[in-house]
Amino acid sequence: MSAPINVISGGLERGEVERRIAGASPGWKVEIEREIYYPYHWVLLRYAASTLLGKSAVPIWVVVDARTRIAATTDPFELAPVEREQLKTTTIVDPQVPATDAVGIAQRYAAYVMRNRHKALVVPQVDLLEQDLVYKPMSTVRLSREGEQSFRVLVDAMSGAFHALSTTPRDTIAPRPQRLM
Numbered sequence: 019m020s021a022p023i024n025v026i027s028g029g030l031e032r033g034e035v036e037r038r039i040a041g042a043s044p045g046w047k048v049e050i051e052r053e054i055y056y057p058y059h060w061v062l063l064r065y066a067a068s069t070l071l072g073k074s075a076v077p078i079w080v081v082v083d084a085r086t087r088i089a090a091t092t093d094p095f096e097l098a099p100v101e102r103e104q105l106k107t108t109t110i111v112d113p114q115v116p117a118t119d120a121v122g123i124a125q126r127y128a129a130y131v132m133r134n135r136h137k138a139l140v141v142p143q144v145d146l147l148e149q150d151l152v153y154k155p156m157s158t159v160r161l162s163r164e165g166e167q168s169f170r171v172l173v174d175a176m177s178g179a180f181h182a183l184s185t186t187p188r189d190t191i192a193p194r195p196q197r198l199m
Contacts, residue, residue, distance in 0.1 A: 059120030
């Protein structure tokens with residue numbers, strides 16, 4: 019038996035994803051093609067500094083995309099361990115960024131946030147409190163309509179936000195150059 023994965027809990031159910039996309043695209047047939055669990059390294063840091071008013075400590079939650087290395091701060095979330103066997107009909111995307119690299123990325127990003135958003139004037143002490151590989155639920159959805167080119171969108175199953183993955187075949191967007199005679 020393989021180890022469970024930690025999934026960010028509280029996302030939209032499959033039916034709610036379909037309803038949201040259908041509501042945003044009336045007249046289109048909506049079909050969930052695939053449910054995906056996308057990897058992020060979650061890092062919890064504490065920035066502490068002495069100030070004129072005493073010691074100040076700020077926890078910072080950072081997620082680092084485990085494939086692209088892009089970091090962002092996040093609000094606290096809950097995790098639910100899910101057995102891989104329960105996810106046979108989904109795709110679990112493999113991480114490509116090692117955890118040690120992700121901690122460094124998170125620390126640099128958190129330092130940027132502290133300097134630019136919180137206007138920290140002193141160099142704080144940084145403590146790594148926790149870290150884990152977590153997965154965020156997403157879905158790919160195909161939209162189709164009679165007589166029109168179908169397209170796919172990627173839906174964040176936590177927020178319901180989505181963006182187009184493809185709209186038309188490559189050759190209709192940028193035709194290949196023809197050979198000159």
